[in-house]
Amino acid sequence: MLSAAALVAAYFLLPLDSLGPHRPAVSWSVFLVSVGVVAVLLLRQITAVTLERRDTRPGLVIPLLMCLSVLVFAAAYYGLAKQPGEFAGLRTRLDALYFTLVTLATIGFGDITPQGQGARFVTMLQILFNFVFLTAAATSLTRHVRGRVGERHGRRGGPGDQPR
Numbered sequence: 001m002l003s004a005a006a007l008v009a010a011y012f013l014l015p016l017d018s019l020g021p022h023r024p025a026v027s028w029s030v031f032l033v034s035v036g037v038v039a040v041l042l043l044r045q046i047t048a049v050t051l052e053r054r055d056t057r058p059g060l061v062i063p064l065l066m067c068l069s070v071l072v073f074a075a076a077y078y079g080l081a082k083q084p085g086e087f088a089g090l091r092t093r094l095d096a097l098y099f100t101l102v103t104l105a106t107i108g109f110g111d112i113t114p115q116g117q118g119a120r121f122v123t124m125l126q127i128l129f130n131f132v133f134l135t136a137a138a139t140s141l142t143r144h145v146r147g148r149v150g151e152r153h154g155r156r157g158g159p160g161d162q163p164r
Contacts, residue, residue: 019075045137074099087112088113
């Protein structure tokens with residue numbers, strides 16, 4: 001919990017204003033590398049849970065990576081919003097975080113809308129990332145937690161422990 005709070009604090013304190021339309025190559029590179037690194041780290045955790053490896057801590061790492069992925073997309077939206085015509089209604093870091101969470105939750109209130117091609121691309125990428133990586137990570141985390149609970153109660157692989 002403290003690590004997630006530190007990530008959120010870093011999001012609000014990092015000099016994100018140095019990224020954006022005045023440095024597009026650097027901004028896109030940082031974003032794409034960040035998304036790629038989070039995806040690879042999530043895949044490693046998912047694989048560890050699937051293979052039932054005991055040398056990892058998915059119960060701690062997966063939630064942090066999920067939080068980090070949200071903040072990476074929020075930072076990208078914040079940077080994109082600095083370019084006129086990309087977003088309607090997104091002006092602050094809180095707006096960017098709000099839009100990321102609304103998109104993640106598939107609520108879509110419509111008060112912030114991606115209008116430019118870059119904003120729409122990142123939004124579509126986030127939706128795909130959510131479907132593929134965050135869904136798989138949440139499923140793996142649930143599997144891990146259910147397995148740990150079953151171990152503590154002396155059950156392993158009984159009919160009540162099977163996913164439905």
